[in-house]
Each structure stands twice: as C-alpha cells, then as structure tokens.
Amino acid sequence: xxxxxxxxxxxxxxxxxxxxxxxxxxxxxxxxxxxxxxxxxxxxxxxxxxxxxxxxxxxxxxxxxxxxxxxxxxxxxxxxxxxxxxxxxxxxxxxxxxxxxxxxxxxxxxxxxxxxxxxxxxxxxxxxxxxxxxxxxxxxxxxxxxxxxxxxxxxxxxxxxxxxxxxxxxxxxxxxxxxxxxxxxxxxxxxxxxxxxxxxxxxxxxxxxxxxxxxxxxxxxxxxxxxxxxxxxxxxxxxxxxxxxxxxxxxxxxxxxxxxxxxxxxxxxxxxxxxxxxxxxxxxxxxxxxxxxxxxxxxxxxxxxxxxxxxxxxxxxxxxxxxxxxxxxxxxxxxxxxxxxxxxxxxxxxxxxxxxxxxxxxxxxxxxxxxxxxxxxxxxxxxxxxxxxxxxxxxxxxxxxxxxxxxxx
Numbered sequence: 001x002x003x004x005x006x007x008x009x010x011x012x013x014x015x016x017x018x019x020x021x022x023x024x025x026x027x028x029x030x031x032x033x034x035x036x037x038x039x040x041x042x043x044x045x046x047x048x049x050x051x052x053x054x055x056x057x058x059x060x061x062x063x064x065x066x067x068x069x070x071x072x073x074x075x076x077x078x079x080x081x082x083x084x085x086x087x088x089x090x091x092x093x094x095x096x097x098x099x100x101x102x103x104x105x106x107x108x109x110x111x112x113x114x115x116x117x118x119x120x121x122x123x124x125x126x127x128x129x130x131x132x133x134x135x136x137x138x139x140x141x142x143x144x145x146x147x148x149x150x151x152x153x154x155x156x157x158x159x160x161x162x163x164x165x166x167x168x169x170x171x172x173x174x175x176x177x178x179x180x181x182x183x184x185x186x187x188x189x190x191x192x193x194x195x196x197x198x199x200x201x202x203x204x205x206x207x208x209x210x211x212x213x214x215x216x217x218x219x220x221x222x223x224x225x226x227x228x229x230x231x232x233x234x235x236x237x238x239x240x241x242x243x244x245x246x247x248x249x250x251x252x253x254x255x256x257x258x259x260x261x262x263x264x265x266x267x268x269x270x271x272x273x274x275x276x277x278x279x280x281x282x283x284x285x286x287x288x289x290x291x292x293x294x295x296x297x298x299x300x301x302x303x304x305x306x307x308x309x310x311x312x313x314x315x316x317x318x319x320x321x322x323x324x325x326x327x328x329x330x331x332x333x334x335x336x337x338x339x340x341x342x343x344x345x346x347x348x349x350x351x352x353x354x355x356x357x358x359x360x361x362x363x364x365x366x367x368x369x370x371x372x373x374x375x376x377x378x379x380x381x382x383x384x385x386x387x388x389x390x391x392x393x394x395x396x397x398x399x400x401x402x403x404x405x406x407x408x409x
Contacts, residue, residue: 085262
C-alpha cells in the first residue's frame, strides 16, 4: 500500500502553464485536466475506502426488555433486562477481507495508470499530425516563394523573347494550387487544435503552441518486447487473481462458526414481604454465543465463485498478453519500414535538389526545359512531404509501443 500512496503523489505532478509547448508538458496538463482520468482516480480512492469497511467488526447489539408481569425470584421481582452482545468472525477473516479489498484497490490504481497511458497515447497521436501540418505549411510557403520566383523569371524570359507564355501560365496554376493547399492546412490545424484541446479539457479554440520540430529520437529505437510485462492492465489482472484467491480464503473462513461475547443486566426489585440476603440485588450475567454455519451451500458457492474468477482473470490475462505482443510486433515492424523509407527519402531529396540546381541553371541560361524544372520542383516537394509523413507514422507507432510497454515520461 505504501507504493500506492507514493505513486498517487506522483500523479499530482507539477502544474504547467497554458503556454506549454513540448509534448511532455501537454501530457502533464492532460493528466491534471482530463475528467475521464480523474474519474479513474476517484474510483481508486473509493476502492481504498472499502478497506476499513471490511476490516471492522460488526456493530454490537444492545437490546432492552421490560417484564409486563415481573418474574418473581428469591431476591425480588425481575423488572427489566439489558443485553449487550458483540460477535467476532473466525480468526483471520477480517485480515483476509482487508487483503482482498486492498488488492482490488491496487488493481483500480493500475487501471488508472492504464487510462493515463491511453491519454498520453491519444495526445501523441493528435500532436504529431499537428506538428506535421505546421511543417507542411512551412514547406508550402517556401514552395510558394520559389514558384513566385519562377513566375517572375518565366515572365521576364517571355518578355525578352527567350521563353513562352505557357511557362508563366504553368507556374501561375501551380501557385494557385499552393495557395489553396495553404488554406486547407490552416483549416486542418484549427480542426486538429479543437480535437487536441478536447483531450486537455480546454476550450476548443485555445491556442496550441508547437515549438518542437518533427524528429526521431535515436534512444527510442530499442524498446524490447519484454517491457510489455510492465503494462498496468497485466498488473491489474495479476492483482485481481490475488484478490480472488483472498476472496476464496474469506469464503472458507466465513464458513466457520462466529463467536460472540455479551452481558445481560437484569433490574430486580426488592421484596417487601420478607428480609433475604441480597434483597433487590441486580443481576449481571456474562454470556458466550456461537453461530452454527450448518447451511453450507452459500459458503461453497462463494468459494467456487472465487475459483472461477481466478480462472477468468487468468484467461483474460493470457488473451491480453497475446494481443499486446501482437500489437508490439506490428508497430515495431511499421517503425522499421519507416526507418527504411526515411533513408530512401533522404537520398531522393539530396539527388533531386542537385538535379533541380542543374536544370534551373540551364533554364536561366537557355530558357529551355522549364516544364522539367517545375516537375522536379514539385517532385522535391513531394519527397519532403513523404519524409514528414514517414516521421509522423514512425512517432505514432512509437507512441503506441510506449503505451504497450507503459513507458513513463
């Protein structure tokens, strides 16, 4: 339980300002603001309150009886009776109930951790395309600047009789396409910002500053599959299995007799017809009681229920483990593909830039092959966009693997 308390303190984190820019900052902001995550934490806190409930004795019974017709005894008539009784479960029952409740509370905490990791994964899945849109805007703006330079050059060549009007018109069409692409990207950012802010539980039109550039961290390339065993849902199922084992012990102990201790206090009136020793003396009588659990069906049923739950959680854990490993290898393979594509795109971009420089210099001197210059320029832009897409796909797959392996930030 000490681990739970320490971990819950870590959840509180450090408040980050609205000007957060890194993905890790947004993780902390989302952890503090997301109502779904807060609901999971409240469920954990509620489960913690179950422990003192099941670890406490039953309330004692106090009863009062009044003799409508006093019962005559040697020392006087009995007028009223008070009884106080406390029942005690079989030895170890309360401890077993506390263990079961504590284990279920820890399972709830693991579910909270899984919800937090899911939120981080969702934030990353939205954040990386948002980064991509910002960088696509930068690429498109640079492309637009280059196209306008080409348009001026093509117009100048046409006016000097060294080029055709068709060259200028081709560039003009491409400029219009680039301007439209920029408008679409700006609208896409507004939509993505709204989605991102909804995960952060902020107004949909809140600003989402992006200071980081899309890149791939070398240190994140090696995440071993054995790290999947750290997934909170697997830990939660382990705890639920242990809790079911504790419930089985509880059922066994509840099938044992319950012991009780009590006191009876009887009010006795004085006899007026004679003088006797202890005349009118009240009676104090200690008592011991014991329950007789002879109807065994409910206890056997409770034990069988706990055993079946153990089997259910074990099978659920096996299924989840298979699914987690399957997802890990799928996303890991996807990351390797993107690695290969990135190497290809880097070579293609470098070769295309060299080709473009040669063609542009040739056109500047001769006024010929302008269409090829435009084609290579657009090809360069496409390679740059595909590189950004590969980085986003790589990082998104990595975010999924971070969720599967419960990587902490």
